[in-house]
Structures are given as C-alpha cells and as structure tokens.
Amino acid sequence: MHKQHLALAVLAALAAQPSLSRAQSAPAEPAPAPQAAADEPTAATTLDAIEVTAQHRRENAQKIPLAVSVVGAESLERINATDISALATLVPSVTFSAGNELRNNSIRIRGVGTDVFSTGVEPSVSTVVDGVVLQRPGSAFSDLGDIERVEVLRGPQGTLFGKNSSAGVVNVITRAPDFDGTTGEVSALLAQDNERRINGSVSGPLAPNLAYRFAGFYRTQDGNVRNRASGDSVNDQEAYGARGKLAWRSSDERSGVTLSADYSRLDADCCALPLIRASNNPRSPVTGTPVGRGNDQVNNDVSPFVRQKNYGASLTADIGLGDYTLTSITAWRKFANDSNVDLDDTQARLIRSNRNLESSRTTTQELRLASPTGGRFDYVVGLYYFDGSVYNSLDRRGLNLGAVALIAPDGGIVPIVPGDEAVLAGHSRVDTRNASLFGQANWHLSDRFTVTGGLRYLDEKQTLRFVRPVSGFFNGSNQPATNPAFGPVTGRYGDRATIGKLSATYEFTPKITGYLSYSTGYKSEGIAATLGLTAAQFAAGPAPAETSSQFEAGLKTQLFDDMLRLNLTGFRTRFDDYQAQTFNAATGLVVLTSAGTVAIDGVEAEFVLRPNLYFSLSGGATYLDARFQDVPNGPCYSGQTAAQGCVSAGAGRPAVQDLDGKPFMNAPKWRYTLGARLEGPLSGRLDGYLQADYRWQDRVVFDISQNPDMLQDAYGVADLSAGLIWDGGKYELGVFVKNLFDEQYAANIMAVSGAAGANAYAQQLARDFRRYGGLTFRVRF
Template sequence: MVSSKAKAYLTFTTALGLALIAAPAAAQDAAPQEAQADDSAFGGTEIIVTAQKRAQNLQDVPVAITVVSGDQLERANVNSAEQLFQRVPTLTFRKGNTNKDSALSIRGVGTISFSSGVEPSVSTVIDGVVYARTGQQTSDFLDVERIEVLRGPQGSLFGKNASAGVINIVTREPDDAFGGYVDAAWYEGNEYRIRGSLGGALSDGLKASLTGFWSQYAGNAINVFNGNRVNGYEHWGVRGKLIAEPTDAVKVTLIADYSKNSDDGFADSIGTVFSSAFNNAVFIPSLAPLTLDGKNQDIDNDLDPYTKDKNSGVSAQVDIDLGAASITSITAYRHWYNYQQRDGDFRSDAPTYVNTGTASGDVRSHDRGDLKFDQFTQELRLASTGPQFLEYVAGLYFYKTKEVDFFNRTVTACTASTLPTVNGLTPCAAGSSTYVTNQGNADFTTKLTSYSAFGQLTANISDDFRAIAGLRHTNDKVSYDFIRVSTSAAAFPGVNPGFTSSGSIKDSGWSGNAGLQYDLSDDIMAYSMYTRGYKGPALNVFFNMQARDTGRIDPETSNAYEVGLKTRLFDRRLTVNIAGFYAKYDNYQANFLDLVAGQVVTRLTNAGTVSTRGIEMDFNASLTDNFSLSGGLNYTDAHINQFICPPGAAVTCAAAINGKPLPFAPKYKGTVTMDWRLPLNIDGFNVDLNSSLAYQSRTQFDINQNPNAFQGAYAIWDAGITVRTDDDKYSLSFLVKNLTDKHFVIQRIPNGTSFMRQITPRDAERYVGVTGRVNF
C-alpha cells in the first residue's frame, strides 16, 4: 500500500514531469549558467558586479565569475556557504567537525588546516570586509543581493587571502521607499526559518534597514547512546545598515551585525571498519547498535558533539566622488568566538578492557576547546570614474588579527582489573578495575600583522582593445606563544608531552596580473590573463605542537594563466561565458595526516607542488519572456605534482601520490536551473516553476589517497513551485529537495588503517518544505 507521503511525492514529481515536457522545446538544447542578479528569473537583465573594486557589467570584466542572486538562493533553500557549492560548479566545501575546521576550495585549491597560524586560500568578503577565517562565515546568509565567485588567484585587488579565489557577498541596501518583508518556512525533519527586514528613508539623504533571522533544525542523525538527535542547529542573527548621503558627492555606509549559532555537531559517524585484531575484538562489538556502512550517519558517543559560534562586527565605508576619481575608505572590526566539544574515541563504552595486548588503544578520549578571534582591517583606495584612456584602482590595506585558543584532551584508560580474562582480553568494570585519566591542556595565542599597497591599470588602447596590469606588495608578520601542560611525561593517545614555545616569522611578496582584453563585437569579448599569486608565511600552531613544528611554513606562490570568451547572443537572450585555465602552486600549504601515540592528528606542511587546469562554462538562456535556463559546467584536473613528506612524520608518505588528485577536487561538476512562469492566465496571480540539477563526479577526500576516502559520482535534483500575487505582495512556495533521495557524504576521514569516519549533510536525503512571504 502506498503511503500518503509517497503519494505526495508521486503527485509532485508527476506534475513536474508534465511541466517539463510542456516546456518550450528549445529548452532541451540549452545548458547551465551565471545567475541573474535581481529578483527576476526571466529576461536579459544586465548583471552588475564589483569584482574589480568598482561597479561594472559582468560581461565587461576579464575575470571568470559566477554570480548567484539572493532570490535564487532563497528559492533553492541555500542558506550558507556549506550549501553554496550546489550552485557554483567550481566551488567545493570541506565540512569539519566544527565551523572552525571547515574550508572552501575553488578549482580544487584550498587550505585545510587546524592550525591557527595559517590563512585560507579562498577569501570571503562581505560588503567589502575580508573575513580572515572561513569559520567566521558559517552563519546563515542574510538579505543577500548577490554572491560573486571569482575563480583563480585575485592577488592584485584582493590580496594574499585570495590565492585560489574570492567569494564576494553583497547584501541589499535599504530602499528609498519605506517597506520590508517577513517570510516563514517549514521543512520536513523539523526545520524552521523566519526572516524579516524593515527599512527605508528616515529623512532626506538618510536611509536605514534592520534585518533579522532565526532558524532551527532537529538534525539528521541520532546518538544511540542517549537518543538525542545530532547534526541539528539553532541560529539567529541581526544586521543593521545605515546610509547617509549628506551631499551628492559623499556617501557613508555604517553596518553592524551579530549572529549566534548553536550546532549539535557535525558528528563523525563511523562508516567502514576494517578487519584487525583490535577492531574485531573491541571496536566492532562496541558499535553493535550502528549499521557500519557507507550510509551510516548515526553515532554512539557518551559525549554529544556540540559547537557554539558568536560572530559580530562593525564597519564604516566612506565614498567620496571627486569627479574624475573617487575615494573609498573601509574601516572594520570583527570578533568571533567558537566553542567545540567532541567524542574522540567514537564510542560510548570505552574503555572496555585493560589497555594492553589486543586491547591496546581501548581508551576514552574527549575534546573540548574554544577560541577568541579579533580582527581589524583598513582599506583606502582611489579609483578613476568614467571612461578614459587610463583607468585605475590604487590603494593601501592594513590587516591585524589576534587568536587566543584553549584546547583540552582528556584520555582515560583501564590499567588493571580483577575480572577474569576471556579470550585474551581482561574486561573492566567500576569497582573491579583501576582507571587512569591523563589530560593535556594547551593555551596558545597567534597574531598576524599585514600591510600592503596595490594598484591596477587598464589602458584603453582603442575602443575595442584594452591592456590590464596590476601589482600588489604584501608584508607579513606571524607570531605565537604556546604552552601545553600534560599530566604525563610520555605521549599518550592523541597527546604529546608538555611543551612551551614562542616565536615569530616575517616575509614579504609580490602578486599581480597582466592581460589583454579585446571586444570582437558589441556582444563578444575575449581576454587572456596572467596572474601571480602570493599567500604569506605560516606557522603550525596547534594543540599537539612540538619542537619540529616551530619552523616556518614558507609562503605559497602561484603562476596562473587564463583565457576566456564572454558572449551575448540572439539579441542578448543567451549569455555564454567560457574560460580555460592553468595554475601551478609552489610550497603548497596543506594538511598531512600523522600519528601521536597511535591516534591520528594532522600537521600543516609545505606539501610541495600542485597544479590545476581545466575549462569552465557559465550560461544564461532567456528562451522566452517567461522561460529561462541557467547553469554552469566545469572540468578540473587538480593534482599533486610533487609531494614533500614533512620531516619526522610518523606516517609514511609515498611518491606514489604524485600525479594523484587533490582532495575535494572532482573532475566534473555541473548545475542547471530552470525558471518558468506558467502561462495559466490566472487573473491577479502568477505561478512560477523552478527546478535545478547539480552533478559532481567522484571526489577524493584524502591527500594520501586512501582508497576508501572518496565519494562516488552523484546528482541532486530539486524542484519548487511558487504562487505569487501580481503585485508581488504575497507569495507561497513549495519545494522538494533531493527528489531522487540520493545519499552522499561531504567528508570521509581515514583513522589510520582502522576505519573511516564520515559526515552526512542535511541535503543527503529527500525532504519537502513550504515558505510563505509578505512584502510591504
């Protein structure tokens, strides 16, 4: 008998299938794209971006960029950077156990590290302010106008944090007219969202807005130890924006925001467990309540995973129009607090046996830690306005951060028992056994000071031909103080002995770009670009730091080449942008898996040389006034050219990984989105249908190429329908995510050769939702 839930799915998918069949036949030959930047999914709207620090038409910018509008994100229930990879083919997201350990990659290149002494390779910029850590940008998207994803090194204008690319997020400005909106959403699985905004003109030359959100999700997994749900969250936040224009030539923008995240995870569930004496006798029987396979997302932990984040900041942007040029100053301060806890032994009953022989390593391990991160940034730039022979952007940038960390790992072992030995194992129980607890506590502070000067010139040699050159010089200083206190003079599982150290490193480097741009016609532009990337020096400051980790991690440099074609065809109803690229990174800063007393840890190192090459296509096709297709497709070959094993590594690294793919770098990714205003001719109402498909090929998660640390190819299909009034005041939307109920993971972590841990995202199962919105 078919359940009512199954009938609902069947009805919806049948309706969707009929709608697709009825769609204009021309749609069958079109493929993916660059999103519209306004609220309309239809028509040939011009897309304005600020990828070169000034407003320009997307088709005039000699940079590979994917643009996704806030309206598209809302329709697809894409609410954070974690889900953005579903809409941008060249972007991948590495989810850590906490937001602190998450990372973004573009074209297969990104920085994955637990060290506080290294910066990301993908820069996140929100309203002109650089977010110095990926973990800062983990809250829900709030009132987004558009997201620009700039692919490849962007060192001239965005600096050393952009050696792989930039995610430039622009939020909506207050309207001149007073108004706002409220929307509320429910999604299957007890997920709720509420958002609202209010704003408009307060007086002549002064307008403001206040936007807030609250969201909650119960979680997609269960801790079988206590029945609690995990991988859920509760998030809330608020942003205020005030814009003053005292004269026609001066604009002042003040922004303040605060958000708080409480997450039950993300939990490491155990996937595949490999046969060994310890696993067969201890580990597998301990996890009997779980189904140990590639689809398991439940856990059996005596300590629930938990993460808490608080993000806040203020910024002031002043724009002054001088006529032939403009001055922009952006001053910003941000604070980030993160707390984390996790069960490091992945079991609820450890230790079960005396820690000897086959049961060696049978210990209970719990982790707790927090960090406080502060940053101050100041950017001052001068840019030409209006067309002229030499167009320019020049500026100065200052950047200072301080991170204060505390981390505790507590490990308990059973050292003796009066209970009888069975099959060579001596069981432990309270009252009959001796338990010994050791712990390590680390306090460390990391500071970074950086300043740079930059500029970019565009020479308009003719109406159709331009030459571009940019240069940036960056000076960096990284310093640290570290102390770890241990209750044991020897290493015990996951904890090195006590250690104290302090030090600093300095370096400087050049980044820049040079290229040519030629308009083949009013609607076709070709460009070629060389880019020199630079990412500053780093230090491997982390909980298990020891003497071998005090040396400098050399700056990461890159040489990148890109050629592209941007086209508008068929009366500008079809936009197709193509880019081919190659980039080589030297002294690549990457994580390497290592061991401390048999427990897996990670170490930051100059991993050697890696390269990435490929071809990308974005498109937007407005096939009729009421039907459009958009999307993107890319082929990326990101691989290790030559890996350098870090000195003193306990884990063997073999030259066999040379030529192998970089982690989180699928060769093929693609998205296609359909928007169709149904021709129902209902007086007073419009009905819009949208559907999207995202595909990615096999993805390896481990730089050491563990044969089990991968996710096979998969595709995710979403669909929705919206009914709205003609005046757009009221709307009601229905959504189905992951229509085919395709399971996938976004992370698999090898625990040595013993077992695989994995992280399963929210969207790895089918669910439905409904959103209602009122604009006023």
C-alpha cells in the same frame, strides 16, 4: 545512472513548456526580468546586464578580464540557502568540504580550498562581506541573510583582495538602505526534521539624505543523525542574528557614508560522525550501529556541541573628490567558538572530553582612490592594513584503547594502570600584522582593446605563542608520552611578497568579449598552532607561504538578441608549497604539511538562456585535471603497504609515497549544474511556478594520502519546487523537495582511529543526505 536521467528528463520537460511563467532571475542573475504582457506569451526577452564590484568599481561582468559567477538574491532564496556552502548548488566550479567541527568547514573554488585545523593557517579562498575580509573559516559560514548578490571570483585575486585569496574570492554584498521609500519583507520555512526559519527586513528613509536598513533571522532544526546512546537526534542547530545599517548620502549622490553592524549566534549539537568503516582492532568496542555509506547513526557517550558568536561593525565612506572617488573601509570583527566532540566516536569512555575554545579578533583599514573612467587611462590605487589575533585552547582527557584493560558494557573503562587518565592541554596564540600597497590600471589602446595591469606589495609579520604545560600519556602512564610537555615558546616570523596581474581584453563585437590574463597569488606562511606541535616542528619554523600562478583565457558572449549568455574559460593554475594536513594515527592528531606543487588545468562553461518571458534555463560545467606534481615524499595512509607504494624514508622518519600525478583532494574531474524555472499566469492576479535544479559531480578522494577508504563515488542531486505568487508578487507560497531521488553522499570522510583502534573512518552528513521536503511563504511590502 537512471536517477540522473530522470532528473534531466524533469529539466527537459520544463524546457518543453513555452507558454508558462514569468522569467526567473537565474542563478547568474541579480534581479528578475520584467513581468510579461498578457498578450505576448512567447515573446523573446533580453538578459539584463550584470554589474559587479569584482575590481572595486561597478562594471559589467561581461566586459572584464575575470572569471566571475554572480548569484543573485532571488536565486539564493529559491534554493533556501543558509550559508555560502549553498553556492555549490548553483556554481559548478564551487565545492564544499565539511569539517569535524563547523569552524573547520571549507569552501573550494576550482578544486582548491584549505582543510587545515591549525589557527595559524588561513583559507586559500577569501570570504569578503561588504569589503571586509573574514579571517577565520568558521566565521565565513554564518547565515546568509538580506543579500543583494554573491560574486564568486575564480582564480588568484591577490592584487585587489589581498593575501589570503590564492584560489579565489567569495565576495558577498548585502542590501543597502533604501532612500526612496519604506520597503520590507518577511519569509518563513517549515520542513522535515522540525526545521523552522524566519527572515525579515525593513528599510526606508529617515530624512532626505539619511536611510536605514534592519534585517534579522532565526532558524532551528533537528539533526539528521541519531545517537543510540541517548536516543536523540544529533547535529541539531539553532541560530539567530541581525544586521543594521545607517547610511547618509550627499544631495548630489557623489558621496556617502554607511555604518553597518551585525551579530549572529549558532548553537548546535555538532558534529556526530557515523562510521562507514569500523576499526579492524579486535579489542575496539562494537558500536552496534550500522557501518557503511548509508549509516546515519552513532553510539556516542559524549554529546557534541558547538557554540559560535560572530559579530562586528564597519564604517564605509565614499567621498567624491572632483572626478575622483576616495573610499575608506574601517572594520572590527570578533569570532568565538566553543566546542566538544566524541573523538573516539564510540560509546566507550575512552576520550571523554575534547573541549576546544577558539576566538579571533581583527581590525582592518582600507583606503582606495579611483580615477574617473571614460578616457584612455584609469586606475585604482590603495593601502590596506590588517591586525588580527587568533587564540586557541584545547583540553582533551581520556585514554587510547591500548591503555585500557577492560571496557564495561555501559562504556566504562578499566585502565591497565589504575587511576590513569591522560590530559592534553595547551594554548596557542597567533598574531598577524599585514600592510600592503596595491594598484590596478586600465590602458584603453582603442575602443575595443584594453590592457590591464596590477601589483600588490605586502609586508607581513606573525608571532606564535605556544605552551603545552603537561605531558599527555594517552597510551598509558607506563608508556612514553604521546605528547611531551613543550613551551612556553615564542616564534616571530616575517615575510614580504609581490603579486600581480596582467591581462588583455578585446571586444570583438558589443556582445562578444575575449581576454587573456596572467595572475599570481599568495597566502601567508603556515604556522603549526595545533596542540600537537612538537619541538622539532617549532624549530623548523612555519610552512612556506603558499603561492599560485595562473594563465587564463575567456570568451564572454551574449547571443540571439540577448536571449543567451554563454561564457567559456580555460585555465592553467599552479600552486607551490600548498598547505595541507595529514592524520597521525600514533598521536591521534593532524599534522600540518607542505604538499609541494598542485597542478590544475581546466575548462569551464556557464550559460543563462531565456527564450521567452516565462522560462529560463541556466547552468554550467567544469572540467578539472587537478593533481599533485613533483611530490615524491607524500604521507602514506594507515595500513598502506610497500606493494601499495609506501616506502621507508630512513631510520626514525615516517614512511612516504610518491604522489606525483595522484588526484588532488575533493577536486572532481567533472562537475555540472543545471536549473530550469517555469513561471507565469494561472488566472487573474495568480501566477504559478515550477523549478528544478540538478547538480552532478565525479568521484573524489578526501585525503592527501589517497586513502581508498576516503573516496566518495560520483553522485547527482535533484531538487524540485513549485508554488503560487499573487497580488503582483506581494505574496508567495511554495513547496519543495530536496534530494528528490534520495541520493546519499558524504560531505566529508575522515579518520577517527586515534583512540578506539586502527583504520576506522566516518562521514560527515550533508543536510540533504536523505530526501526531505517543506513549505515556504514570503510577503513583501
């Protein structure tokens, strides 16, 4: 706890300095406060109103019946964010799970996300960029560049954002072209592990009613894991990309059209997983690496890699029709992932290849009509169409430990059956068509009291095509097939649902607003499109659709002459037929499962304090009671005994345990974030700043089975930065330290025992697993 106290002491020291600093745009602020007058060093300042588009209109975030956290561009830049996983640093209700491959990463809101490898399962948290939904989780973790703000919408958002937002939405808004004059900026970062980044953007008018914007980025870094087999670092990354926009607007600015296109590529030696527990099988190869929570080494014969491409285009039109506005968003996107990992996580050539190809393409069309505001009644109605296809191909080659007679010192193997090598090869394709009709209306019963109601009706059709043409004999050709040949088969599924929202908002004073709401969410039926699909699973059909319902109460306040913004939220959420997966040690594959009901009750608090023009303090806390409810037949973990709760479910069926009341995965009971910034004049046109950020979270379990080897203890991470700003903000030079107190933690823990022996576990390391530092430079023009 002493590190936590030291971090809080740094923040307190910043809070005790009233005489420095131009005010910061705190994590909830989209723009910085105005420059202070030199003769008003302690003058109070007000927090600017935050406008959001969380309900498809530009509205004051403090006036809407919705729990939303807004993270502005400056806040993201100040923590050196690269993708949406960085939101966990600033938003206490957001956590992150790292997958065994980058395409399996998961963002979580109020403890809920999706940790399922199957391409037939969509995320519970929807990521939307400029109004366009990203279908696959991996595509959501492309680099954040040229961002105006990110809105984190907490709780079910299906009424306005569609089917795959049963837990929330991360709504990303990129910067628009500038019609008023030519502007631009270039930023660079140099850090340990040979990390280098450069970002740039330029924007301006081409004609009185025509403007452009172009932004690009490049970054590279060595990984923070060392492979003893090669002597090289692993988890290296290199990424680059660009986004271009061309915008037209009418002379009266009531209509406009924006054409946007983007492309990004990521090449990484990812992902290597250091062991925290070695196999207890005496025949399992000894890796020679450290084993434990501090381990950052592997000894792998397979060099992992990930190659990703993410690109697309959209056409957005806002057309003024009298007092009404018609919005059309037409978009096409493509995501492709080619990867390989060392599946046995040892230097032995057991599983010598695990090549995985995934590609998806989506075409979407949304039409919305927004009525004028200012009267007693206003509304938004719309139509939405989604056409998507996801293809996956796997080629796995090798043997499990039980099929091997001898492992040579160089990692070579001698099979029990001479010449043995098993193959698991197959292909799956999931096509999805979704059409929906939605609307939301506000009835202003008085100047203070508003009732809001909304509905979405959706009709979805899915088609699965699957084939595993050959049987896999990973336990040896003298043993029964671990993965019998299956297919080709075709499954066609359809579902319809109606979801909605009802809320009441009351403005107690112009600065204090309260609301009550009830909302429901929906996520498509889950299709087991992994290469371990069995005939029995296929015959049983898809996992039921995941549905959610939530009661929420909130109080939004702006106090002390707008120096303090304090928002409080309480909620009761239930997820039925939550879609999850569990590890099957016998086949070395994960299995899609319906985890039954998940109950989440919680309280959130967020604040921004700006007592003067030079200092800001921001943060929040989230309390979650997240647990399984009425799940008597949950999966057991490997090695779990009857005394530990694992009981027989009958002949020929896997043993089960009662998960009722057990903690939900990666949902910390307590989590808080705290940030402080001091910024002000040093001399002449030179300003200085000092910023500290701290986040802490309770212990979590990473697996549905409650495996004690997959627990992450409570931890806190402190970041510190300082710098100089001169020439009226045109130039900025900074230095930073991430994970100041070298607090080591796992971004995920997973089983790796399929090929190399029972009960082995490894961890995925975060970028700041160990303390590191660097320099930043920015120029604006």
